[in-house]
Amino acid sequence: MKPFAQTWLSLGSNLGDRLDNLLAGAAFLLSHGLEWKNCSGVYETEPVGYTAQPDFLNMVIHGETRLSPLDLLEVCQQAEKALLRERTIRWGPRTLDVDILLIDDLVLDLPALTLPHPRMAERAFVLGPLGEMDPGLMEKWALPHITEGIRLRMPASDFRDRLSPKFI
Secondary structure: OOOOOEEEEEEEEEOOOOOHHHHHHHHHHOOOOOOEEOOOEEEEEEOOOOOOOEEEEEEEEOOOOOOOOOHHHHHHHEEEEEEHOOOOOOOOOOOOOEEEEOOOOOOOOHOEEEEEEOHHHHOHHHHHHHHHHHHHHHHOOOOOOOOOOOEEEEEEHHHHHOOOOOOO
């Protein structure tokens, strides 16, 4: 049997009930090949790129999976589709966005997937939650500790309490 790979995923939402979208997205991932390890708190952030849209709620989930990187990408895209994400504007509003940040120490450059995530070092909405969860991971990948522009809206313990106990 293939061993588990450690993976870190970024989830974001700025349409509809943003928190419920994060909860539903996490539940989807945890019922499709991701096993729970930990999560960050939920942060509110201003949009990046296309700014004429509502603020986001963002978080990072740490899990284990036996899925291949491309199969995990497919599950992330299925989660977005299940939450009715529409891709009309690059970096535009969305019900759910799921990005694979890291899988173990894997460095990958494929047309469909680049690891580590190519823009995570520029995004406070990734760096703040990831740094909260694992400062050692930040050092390992030489990621800056940026928290400017993010506001904690829900501690990780409260998110875990709201996520169905059958998943964690």
